[in-house]
Amino acid sequence: GENVEQHPSTLSVQEGDSAVIKCTYSDSASNYFPWYKQELGKRPQLIIDIRSNVGEKKDQRIAVTLNKTAKHFSLHITETQPEDSAVYFCAASKGTYKYIFGTGTRLKVLA
Amino acid sequence: DADVTQTPRNRITKTGKRIMLECSQTKGHDRMYWYRQDPGLGLRLIYYSFDVKDINKGEISDGYSVSRQAQAKFSLSLESAIPNQTALYFCATSDPLAESQETQYFGPGTRLLVL
Numbered sequence: 001g002e003n004v005e006q007h008p009s010t011l012s013v014q015e016g017d018s019a020v021i022k023c024t025y026s027d028s029a030s031n032y033f034p035w036y037k038q039e040l041g042k043r044p045q046l047i048i049d050i051r052s053n054v055g056e057k058k059d060q061r062i063a064v065t066l067n068k069t070a071k072h073f074s075l076h077i078t079e080t081q082p083e084d085s086a087v088y089f090c091a092a093s094k095g096t097y098k099y100i101f102g103t104g105t106r107l108k109v110l111a
Numbered sequence: 112d113a114d115v116t117q118t119p120r121n122r123i124t125k126t127g128k129r130i131m132l133e134c135s136q137t138k139g140h141d142r143m144y145w146y147r148q149d150p151g152l153g154l155r156l157i158y159y160s161f162d163v164k165d166i167n168k169g170e171i172s173d174g175y176s177v178s179r180q181a182q183a184k185f186s187l188s189l190e191s192a193i194p195n196q197t198a199l200y201f202c203a204t205s206d207p208l209a210e211s212q213e214t215q216y217f218g219p220g221t222r223l224l225v226l
Contacts, residue, residue, distance in 0.1 A: 034213070034215075043217040043219050043220055046215075097142060097161070098169070102153055103152060
């Protein structure tokens with residue numbers, strides 16, 4: 001069935017360093033890839049997304065890259081700050097309604 | 112996002128009890144979803160609804176049922192709760208007419224413990 005694998009499950013970085021989280025999807029028909037950030041005790045919130053007709057998208061310190069051939073996409077956070085500490089989820093969708101989520105990455109930014 | 116609310120926020124119940132979780136939204140979105148979140152498993156889709164007359168099963172619908180009472184309300188029921196339904200439950204909405212029609216907006220979650 002459809003599957004999204006996410007790595008690593010935990011990631012610790014020093015403040016100011018970069019963090020990269022990778023996801024691989026199984027369904028080649030997937031065409032929309034959002035990233036959600038979930039702070040402790042809070043709801044998931046969309047931080048960036050990318051569609052299959054684009055290879056890269058950037059929003060300030062956050063960027064997402066997509067490799068359709070390899071069926072993987074990555075979240076890049078530069079100049080990390082303590083407030084970036086959270087759980088990050090990737091997802092893949094091939095329509096406008098059904099997300100398959102990755103299992104999450106717990107990011108810790110060490111001051 | 113205060114436009115999507117869930118009640119209750121926390122609930123403890125016993126095995127075999129019937130329980131209902133409610134979701135309301137003021138965003139005017141047609142599409143609504145129920146997910147459960149378990150440690151290490153991410154979020155998994157239970158049911159989704161495109162409008163009041165359209166309800167569909169997700170990945171893990173067994174043991175759950177839903178009701179779409181109005182565009183703004185989508186309820187999730189556990190007819191006979193069991194301990195492995197202990198989880199964090201999220202409601203979400205999306206707007207098929209929006210520029211970003213795929214984006215889903217989540218409620219604050221309901222933490223359910225089944226003893």
